[in-house]
Amino acid sequence: MKISKISLAILAVSAGFASLPSFAEKSDGFEFHGYFRAGSLFSENDEFKRSKFPGSKERLGRLGIESDSHFELALQKNFENEKGQKIRIKTRAGANNAEYATNQLGANADAANSEIGMIETFVEFEGVTETGTIWGGKRFYGKDNYIFMTDLFYTDMSGTGLGIEGVELGGNKWDFAYIASDDSGDTEFWGDSNNIMHAAHVGIDFDGVELHAMGKYLPDNMIDIDGQGNSEEYASSGFDLTAIFHSESVFGLSDKGFTKYIGQMGKGLGAGQLLGGTLTTYNTYAPGNNSLSYKITGTDCGTSCVKAVDSDDVSARALVWGGYFFDNGVSVFHSIQGQYNDMNDGSTDSWVSAMVRPTFPISENLSFVTEAGYLQNHGEDAAGNTTDSYDYKLTAAPTFKVDTGFGPTPELRLLATYINGDERDSDVIMGIQADMWW
Numbered sequence: 001m002k003i004s005k006i007s008l009a010i011l012a013v014s015a016g017f018a019s020l021p022s023f024a025e026k027s028d029g030f031e032f033h034g035y036f037r038a039g040s041l042f043s044e045n046d047e048f049k050r051s052k053f054p055g056s057k058e059r060l061g062r063l064g065i066e067s068d069s070h071f072e073l074a075l076q077k078n079f080e081n082e083k084g085q086k087i088r089i090k091t092r093a094g095a096n097n098a099e100y101a102t103n104q105l106g107a108n109a110d111a112a113n114s115e116i117g118m119i120e121t122f123v124e125f126e127g128v129t130e131t132g133t134i135w136g137g138k139r140f141y142g143k144d145n146y147i148f149m150t151d152l153f154y155t156d157m158s159g160t161g162l163g164i165e166g167v168e169l170g171g172n173k174w175d176f177a178y179i180a181s182d183d184s185g186d187t188e189f190w191g192d193s194n195n196i197m198h199a200a201h202v203g204i205d206f207d208g209v210e211l212h213a214m215g216k217y218l219p220d221n222m223i224d225i226d227g228q229g230n231s232e233e234y235a236s237s238g239f240d241l242t243a244i245f246h247s248e249s250v251f252g253l254s255d256k257g258f259t260k261y262i263g264q265m266g267k268g269l270g271a272g273q274l275l276g277g278t279l280t281t282y283n284t285y286a287p288g289n290n291s292l293s294y295k296i297t298g299t300d301c302g303t304s305c306v307k308a309v310d311s312d313d314v315s316a317r318a319l320v321w322g323g324y325f326f327d328n329g330v331s332v333f334h335s336i337q338g339q340y341n342d343m344n345d346g347s348t349d350s351w352v353s354a355m356v357r358p359t360f361p362i363s364e365n366l367s368f369v370t371e372a373g374y375l376q377n378h379g380e381d382a383a384g385n386t387t388d389s390y391d392y393k394l395t396a397a398p399t400f401k402v403d404t405g406f407g408p409t410p411e412l413r414l415l416a417t418y419i420n421g422d423e424r425d426s427d428v429i430m431g432i433q434a435d436m437w438w
Helices: 005-015 101-105 281-285 290-298 302-307
Strands: 027-043 070-080 086-095 116-126 133-139 159-169 172-181 197-205 209-217 237-247 257-268 314-325 331-342 348-363 366-380 386-401 411-421 424-437
Touching (some): 281 302, 290 348, 290 366
Antiparallel strands (some): 027 424, 070 086, 086 116, 133 159, 159 172, 172 197, 197 209, 209 237, 237 257, 257 314, 314 331, 331 348, 366 386, 386 411, 411 424
């Protein structure tokens, strides 16, 4: 970007410079990225009124039960100075789904019903160190570990921090970061209900195998469980470990696809919903510990209960997901996942789920997409009393799509889903959805 002599003169006077600073005039471009999904679902059981969060999309599969609309708009400005160092200024705005249900469930084309806020504001420096990229600010971190069919992030370490990515040590690439995070649903900053959680992350890529370790510290982790002002202190520290193996084959049987194998375990602040993550809105509502999920969504404790873990609580999670591509254009994506939680009070909690998404091309711009999912929950209290439940769903979705030729492929879906379970009435859910990224 050229800076005029008049602008430089004004800047020099206003800043009180004795001599003008040196300005790099070499620019490396401007980028505009984003994502949105917009749709509406209707329940046959409720006379085709709005269907509100009919099932756990992260476990059953998102197709046909994803009632929450969302959008993100990202702007990025790139610079390169005369030394060859690169600067990337990154910002991202998005729907405030955590606080406003109108963003997720509203169908009105009215900006008044679409609250927006800043999600990311950070900068990257490349060329400051011999290898790697230095970053600092508020950002998504670790959200590339993602199952797109279920909208499940198995690591989400986002927050405000400082770090370096891709630095080469011993022939491998390492990531190091400090991240601060807090409860997105609590704006009380003068007591101990919303203290900062400090997290240190180390990751290494062994060219096909990723290892991640995160240590966490949260001083005076006070939580009002019953919403009556009777705060209790919970875990002030914890850790979690994640291992990811990338295979360019389908269970070792065919090279016409890929499979990812993930194993995770955590203790204290690394247990429950915080396994593989920091304090984020996504982690708060994501699958983890079923008893904590109930407290978060069904009691006055609310979002604070994501931190309601004891120092000796332990969680373990395993996931296997991937896809197979036939020569005739048919594809089959799958995900199998589960989590086991062993709590300090003697109770246990677990769930396991599986989903599959076969897609059948009809023409260049039309596909018939199907999806099936099953979820089994199990719990046992300290006295040995057990609870079990299950859900399943079947979805058909004729989908129109056009390949842009540059990566993104916008999709328009017609949705029909049958969902049932032992603790719910069966239902048929109809709907429409537009979905794309760029």
